[in-house]
Amino acid sequence: MEPLKRLVLERLMEYYRFLTERTARMASPTVTSAQIAKALDIDPTQVRKDLAAIGLTGMGRVGFDVHEACYAIRVVLGFDQKHEAVLIGTGHLGGVLLAYSGFARYGLHIMAAFGGGEEATGRKVAGHRVRPMKAMKPFVKTHRIRLAILAPPTEPSERLLRRLVTAGVQAIWNFTPSQVAGPPGILVRNEQHFSVGLSEIGYHLKR
Amino acid sequence: MEPLKRLVLERLMEYYRFLTERTARMASPTVTSAQIAKALDIDPTQVRKDLAAIGLTGMGRVGFDVHEACYAIRVVLGFDQKHEAVLIGTGHLGGVLLAYSGFARYGLHIMAAFGGGEEATGRKVAGHRVRPMKAMKPFVKTHRIRLAILAPPTEPSERLLRRLVTAGVQAIWNFTPSQVAGPPGILVRNEQHFSVGLSEIGYHLKR
DNA sequence: TAGATTGTTAATCGATTAACAATC
DNA sequence: TAGATTGTTAATCGATTAACAATC
Numbered sequence: 001m002e003p004l005k006r007l008v009l010e011r012l013m014e015y016y017r018f019l020t021e022r023t024a025r026m027a028s029p030t031v032t033s034a035q036i037a038k039a040l041d042i043d044p045t046q047v048r049k050d051l052a053a054i055g056l057t058g059m060g061r062v063g064f065d066v067h068e069a070c071y072a073i074r075v076v077l078g079f080d081q082k083h084e085a086v087l088i089g090t091g092h093l094g095g096v097l098l099a100y101s102g103f104a105r106y107g108l109h110i111m112a113a114f115g116g117g118e119e120a121t122g123r124k125v126a127g128h129r130v131r132p133m134k135a136m137k138p139f140v141k142t143h144r145i146r147l148a149i150l151a152p153p154t155e156p157s158e159r160l161l162r163r164l165v166t167a168g169v170q171a172i173w174n175f176t177p178s179q180v181a182g183p184p185g186i187l188v189r190n191e192q193h194f195s196v197g198l199s200e201i202g203y204h205l206k207r
Numbered sequence: 208m209e210p211l212k213r214l215v216l217e218r219l220m221e222y223y224r225f226l227t228e229r230t231a232r233m234a235s236p237t238v239t240s241a242q243i244a245k246a247l248d249i250d251p252t253q254v255r256k257d258l259a260a261i262g263l264t265g266m267g268r269v270g271f272d273v274h275e276a277c278y279a280i281r282v283v284l285g286f287d288q289k290h291e292a293v294l295i296g297t298g299h300l301g302g303v304l305l306a307y308s309g310f311a312r313y314g315l316h317i318m319a320a321f322g323g324g325e326e327a328t329g330r331k332v333a334g335h336r337v338r339p340m341k342a343m344k345p346f347v348k349t350h351r352i353r354l355a356i357l358a359p360p361t362e363p364s365e366r367l368l369r370r371l372v373t374a375g376v377q378a379i380w381n382f383t384p385s386q387v388a389g390p391p392g393i394l395v396r397n398e399q400h401f402s403v404g405l406s407e408i409g410y411h412l413k414r
Numbered sequence: 415t416a417g418a419t420t421g422t423t424a425a426t427c428g429a430t431t432a433a434c435a436a437t438c
Numbered sequence: 439t440a441g442a443t444t445g446t447t448a449a450t451c452g453a454t455t456a457a458c459a460a461t462c
Contacts, residue, residue, distance in 0.1 A: 057421085195310075202288075
C-alpha cells in the first residue's frame with residue numbers, strides 16, 4: 001500500500017485530538033464525518049477518505065465508532081509504541097519541550113538533554129540534568145535512541161547531523177531556526193521558524 | 208491587484224531570511240532565482256513568480272539585486288512598520304516569546320504581558336511585569352494595539368476573543384493548543400500544536 | 415420503510431513545474 | 439556576439455470538492 005502523505009498524517013492527528021477531547025465531554029460512541037469536518041473546518045469527504053485510507057469503515061446512518069477510530073489512528077501514527085528521544089539544545093525553548101507533559105500520551109519520552117556550552121552542562125532544566133555534548137553519541141548508541149530533537153541554541157551543523165546519523169538516529173525534529181536537509185532515509189521535520197507566521201500577520205496589519 | 212496568498216507570503220519570508228543571512232556571509236550584490244531556489248529546495252520558476260508578484264524584476268544574465276529584493280519584501284510584509292502587540296498567557300512558551308530578541312527586526316514589539324492566575328500577576332517574566340487580565344482591554348484600547356499573541360495556559364474562550372476584538376485587535380497569533388476560528392475581518396494565525404509534527408515522526412519511526 | 419450517512423468515482427480547483435522566446 | 443538568466447505561457451500534478459448510488 002502507498003505510504004500516507006504528510007497532510008493526511010497531520011489531519012489524522014487532528015481527528016485524534018478532536019475525538020479524544022470530545023469523548024471527555026460527551027459520551028456518544030459514534031461520530032459522523034460531518035461532525036469532525038465541521039469542528040476542523042474541512043470537507044466531510046476528506047474525513048471519510050482519510051479514515052478509509054487507514055482501513056476504517058463507517059456505518060451507514062450512524063457514522064464511525066469513536067473508540068475504533070481512535071485506536072486505529074493510534075496504531076497508524078505509532079502512539080502505542082514508545083519513542084525514546086534525546087534533546088539537544090537546552091535554551092528556553094528546549095526547556096518548554098522538556099517541561100511539556102503532553103508528549104507521553106503520544107508515546108514520546110525525552111530520555112536525556114544535552115547542551116553545548118560549558119555553562120549549561122550540569123545545570124538542571126525542567127528537572128533534567130543537562131549533559132555535555134560529548135556524552136550524546138554514546139548515549140544514543142547504548143540506548144538505541146531513534147529520535148533527536150534539536151532546539152536553540154543548537155546549530156545543526158553538518159558534523160552534528162553526521163554524528164546523529166552514525167549514532168543511529170532515524171528521525172530529527174528540528175526546532176532551530178535553520179532548515180535541516182535530511183540525509184537519505186532519515187526523516188527530518190523542520191518546525192517553522194517563529195518568524196514565518198509573522199509574514200502573514202505583517203501583511204495583514206500593514207496599511 | 209489580487210492579495211497575496213499565504214503560501215507566497217511564507218516563501219517571501221524565507222527568501223528574506225536567506226538573503227539577509229547570505230549578505231552577512233558574502234558581498235555579492237546580486238542573486239539568481241536558481242541560487243535562492245537551491246538553498247530553499249524549491250523550483251526557480253516559483254522564486255521568479257513570487258518576486259514578480261511583488262513587482263520585482265530581475266536582470267537578464269545576472270539575476271536580482273539583493274538590496275532591492277530585501278527592501279521590497281520588507282515593505283510588502285510590513286517589516287518597516289512598528290507592530291505593537293500584547294501577549295496573553297505567561298507560561299513557559301510565553302516566556303520564550305517575550306525573551307525572543309529576533310522579533311524587533313520584523314517590526315514586532317511586545318508592549319505588555321497579561322496573565323490569568325493570581326499567582327502570575329505581578330511576577331516578572333523575561334523582564335516583563337505580568338499584568339492582570341482585567342488590565343488588558345484598557346491597555347489595548349489606549350495604546351491602540353492591533354495584535355494579540357496568545358500562549359498557554361490561556362484558553363481562547365469566546366469571551367476572550369470578543370473582548371480582544373471589541374478592544375480593537377485586528378490580528379491574533381495563537382500559540383495555544385486550541386484552534387481559534389477568526390471573527391470576520393480579523394486575521395487569526397494558528398500555530399500548529401506541538402503534537403502535529405509528531406504524527407509524521409511517529410508514522411516514520413513505527414516498526 | 416424512509417432517510418441519513420457512507421464509499422467512491424468524476425469534476426474542479428489551485429499549485430507546481432516545464433518549456434522557451436525575450437533580454438541583458 | 440554568445441550565453442546565462444529572466445518573464446510568462448502552457449502542461450502537469452496533486453489535492454480538494456461535488457455528485458450520487460449503496461448501505462444500514
